[in-house]
Structure formats: C-alpha cells, structure tokens
Amino acid sequence: MALAHAGIPMKNLVSSVSIGKLDKQLVVDVDKYEEDFEEGEGSTDIPITLTNDGKLTHIQLDGKIKKEQLKEAIELAKETCKKIYDVQKKALKEVGK
Amino acid sequence: MIETPNLTGERIKEYLREGKRFDGRKPNEFREISIETGVSKNAEGSARVKIGKTEVLVGVKMNVSEPYPDSPDKGNLMVTAELIPLSSPRFENGPPKFGAIELGRVIDRGIRESKFIELEKLCIKEGEKVWTVFIDIYSINDDGNLLDAAGIGALAALKNAKIPKYDIKEGKVVYGEWTEKKIPLKKEIPISLTVHKIGENLLVDPTREEEDISETRVTMASSDGIISSMQKGLAVSLNIEEFNNILDLIEKTEREIFKKIEKFLK
Numbered sequence: 457m458a459l460a461h462a463g464i465p466m467k468n469l470v471s472s473v474s475i476g477k478l479d480k481q482l483v484v485d486v487d488k489y490e491e492d493f494e495e496g497e498g499s500t501d502i503p504i505t506l507t508n509d510g511k512l513t514h515i516q517l518d519g520k521i522k523k524e525q526l527k528e529a530i531e532l533a534k535e536t537c538k539k540i541y542d543v544q545k546k547a548l549k550e551v552g553k
Numbered sequence: 554m555i556e557t558p559n560l561t562g563e564r565i566k567e568y569l570r571e572g573k574r575f576d577g578r579k580p581n582e583f584r585e586i587s588i589e590t591g592v593s594k595n596a597e598g599s600a601r602v603k604i605g606k607t608e609v610l611v612g613v614k615m616n617v618s619e620p621y622p623d624s625p626d627k628g629n630l631m632v633t634a635e636l637i638p639l640s641s642p643r644f645e646n647g648p649p650k651f652g653a654i655e656l657g658r659v660i661d662r663g664i665r666e667s668k669f670i671e672l673e674k675l676c677i678k679e680g681e682k683v684w685t686v687f688i689d690i691y692s693i694n695d696d697g698n699l700l701d702a703a704g705i706g707a708l709a710a711l712k713n714a715k716i717p718k719y720d721i722k723e724g725k726v727v728y729g730e731w732t733e734k735k736i737p738l739k740k741e742i743p744i745s746l747t748v749h750k751i752g753e754n755l756l757v758d759p760t761r762e763e764e765d766i767s768e769t770r771v772t773m774a775s776s777d778g779i780i781s782s783m784q785k786g787l788a789v790s791l792n793i794e795e796f797n798n799i800l801d802l803i804e805k806t807e808r809e810i811f812k813k814i815e816k817f818l819k
Contacts, residue, residue, distance in 0.1 A: 502783075515796075517783035518781075518782055519782075526800060
C-alpha cells in the first residue's frame with residue numbers, strides 16, 4: 457500500500473491474510489490468542505499472499521494439517537484476499553482524489 | 554560464477570514438456586539415495602547422504618545450557634548450514650550467505666514445527682539447565698537438491714545420535730563418552746521434500762542445471778500425509794491449481810521416499 461501510494465511502479469497489488477486452524481476449524485485473521493491456541497490438534501498458522509487474479513506469491517505454514525484441508529484453506533484465503541483487495545483499492549483511490 | 558546457459562535451460566524446458574529429463578528420469582522420480590550413519594567419531598550422531606552426485610554431511614552435537622525464557626522446561630534446537638567451497642565453484646569462504654541461511658532455516662522449520670524432537674524431555678532442571686541439540690549441515694558436493702538431502706541427513710543423524718554423559722556435580726558435558734540413551738523422537742518422521750516448477754511443469758529432485766532454471770519451489774515437511782510445515786521459495790507466483798498439484802505430488806513422493814529411507818531411520 458505504501459509502495460503504491462509512493463507511486464512506485466508495480467505489476468499488481470498483493471493482499472495477504474493469515475489463515476489459522478484451531479483444532480479442526482479453519483479461521484481467517486488470527487489474533488495473538490488464537491495463535492497460541494493449544495487444545496485438540498493445536499493451532500496451525502498459514503500466512504498467504506495472493507495477487508488479485510488469484511496467484512500465490514507467498515505461503516508459509518507451521519503446525520499440523522491434512523492436504524485436503526490445506527486446499528480448503530487456500531480457497532478461503534482467495535475469497536478473503538478479494539475483500540482485502542477491494543478495501544486496498546478503495547483506499548488508494550480516495551488518497552488520489 | 555558458472556551459470557547454466559540459456560540454451561541449456563531452453564532445452565531442459567523442451568524436454569520437460571514431453572515429460573523427459575536429461576538423465577532419463579521422469580519428472581516425479583528421485584535419483585538414487587544412499588545413506589550412511591555414524592560417519593563422525595566425535596559427533597553425538599551423524600549421517601552422510603547422497604542423492605545422485607549431491608552429497609551432504611550432517612552432524613548432531615549436544616550441549617547443556619540455559620533454556621530460553623519462553624520455554625523454561627524445554628530443550629533448545631539450533632540448525633545451521635554451511636555451503637563449503639569444495640562442494641561447488643559457487644560457494645565461497647566467509648560469513649554465511651542467503652543460500653546457507655535459507656537451507657538451515659528450512660530444515661530447522663521442518664523439524665521444529667513437526668515437534669519431531671521431544672524437547673520437553675530434554676529438560677534437566679526447569680529454568681536452569683536443558684540440553685541444546687545442534688544440527689550442523691555441510692555440503693560436500695552440490696549437484697542440486699541440497700535441501701532434500703540435508704532434510705534426510707538431519708533425520709538420519711538425529712536417529713543415530715546418543716546423548717553424551719553429563720557430570721551433574723561439575724555441571725559439564727563429558728565429551729567422548731556417551732550414555733545408551735537416544736534423543737527422544739516422535740514416531741512420525743517429518744520428511745522434508747521440495748517440488749520445483751519449471752515452465753508449466755513440476756518436478757522433484759532437480760540437478761544443478763534444473764535447479765538453476767527453477768522458477769519457484771515449495772518445500773514441505775510431512776509425515777504420512779499430515780503436513781507440519783511449508784515454505785515457498787523463489788519469486789514466481791503459482792496459481793491455486795498448480796499449488797494443489799504440488800500438494801498431490803509431494804504427498805505421493807513422501808510415501809515413496811519414506812519406503813526407501815525407512816531402514817536407515819530405525
């Protein structure tokens with residue numbers, strides 16, 4: 457965002473979201489308490505960065521997760537990043553006014 | 554610096570489009586893996602791993618030190634890697650560069666996040682004395698895929714290690730004398746494997762030339778399909794379908810590699 461505001465030429469905007477898994481439940485936007493969650497299967501933390509056309513530029517994972525659920529997590533990240541992207545775009549347009 | 558020429562790169566891509574590689578392997582096929590354990594007399598545990606012409610040495614040392622304030626009842630883990638000059642014309646002496654730091658970090662992560670080492674059992678006195686496990690990785694020859702070789706080496710060296718004697722009165726480790734105790738490890742073994750994307754194709758276990766033109770890679774530690782850590786490397790982005798294919802490929806490869814190396818990890 458700061459880069460875009462500064463007018464630095466970029467190919468695209470990226471949006472990031474942290475997907476968490478608390479025991480077996482997937483959540484978006486984990487807070488500190490959720491990161492330290494230790495019941496059941498414990499917490500899994502997956503920061504993901506996507507471009508607005510749905511390409512992964514960054515992914516990292518710590519914890520314990522099955523392949524199928526990881527695929528779900530990425531779909532969830534894609535939806536969430538779309539929302540974040542809209543907010544980012546709107547904010548940049550306002551600044552430009 | 555000797556880099557892979559563009560022409561070679563183009564030819565590798567051309568071959569991959571037909572599902573072929575220079576050395577006759579299929580894209581999802583590893584080179585021959587050989588493992589030798591107990592190669593160092595002074596280390597607590599050690600292993601030499603060869604994947605094709607790629608070779609690494611991994612040593613495990615242990616020392617007693619203070620625990621970190623946020624884990625007073627747990628042992629410590631430190632993983633470092635050195636890419637030594639004799640293993641490749643590209644590596645130089647001096648402070649570790651990006652490649653060595655990244656290698657150490659990725660292997661550290663695979664072992665730490667899977668909780669493979671039962672660090673809570675390496676506590677001697679809570680808040681005062683715990684065992685620190687050092688895993689040192691040295692490249693002996695780099696013909697691509699040091700990442701996976703180092704990952705396998707770390708597992709084999711840990712399995713091979715014995716805890717040294719500790720003199721409680723003196724508060725010192727008696728080096729050169731070992732107890733019969735092994736480092737407490739979990740049953741599930743987190744094998745760290747990397748998939749590379751070149752052009753539109755995915756492959757495992759790249760040679761030096763293939764690794765040079767790799768556009769992006771994903772390293773994942775998993776045990777029997779349960780993924781415990783993952784990291785994407787290099788700059789090119791992936792679409793979600795490609796990423797899902799990578800997950801499938803790693804899962805399949807993990808099972809195959811596990812069968813091959815199981816007997817060295819007892």
